[in-house]
Amino acid sequence: MPLSVRHVYVVMCDVCRAEYTDPETEVVAWFEDETSAEQITRADGWLILARPWPDRFICPRSDADHQARMDDLMPPEPVIQIPGQLGLDGTEEPW
Incomplete structure (x- = not known):
């Protein structure tokens, strides 16, 4: 019986390390490529970030x-202060 090498992808959450399981069988899902892993897990409610991350x-x-x-992924809130208006920290924006 010949042996052959086959690479598969298993998706794990990068926060809690939980493995993605097939919703129908509750068995850890194996994917043939990264693109199909992204598409299927995204359709099942997972957040998938861009590949360089x-x-x-x-x-x-x-x-x-x-x-x-999720909060770490969000950009910082903008600081909007109209010139001449007092800021929350007590400072005044110059005219």
Whole structure:
């Protein structure tokens, strides 16, 4: 019986390390390529970041750790202060 090498992809959440399981069989899903893994997990509610990111897959679980990771991905809130208006910190923007 010949042996052959076959590479498969298993998706794990980069926050909690949970493996993606097939919703019908509850068995860990194996994917033949990265693109199909992204498409199927995204359709099942996972957040998939762009490929250059080191931590790319985030499961739909909503707890403090997952929320903190999502908050880290958000850009900083803009600081808008009209010239002459007092800021919340008590400073005044020059005219």
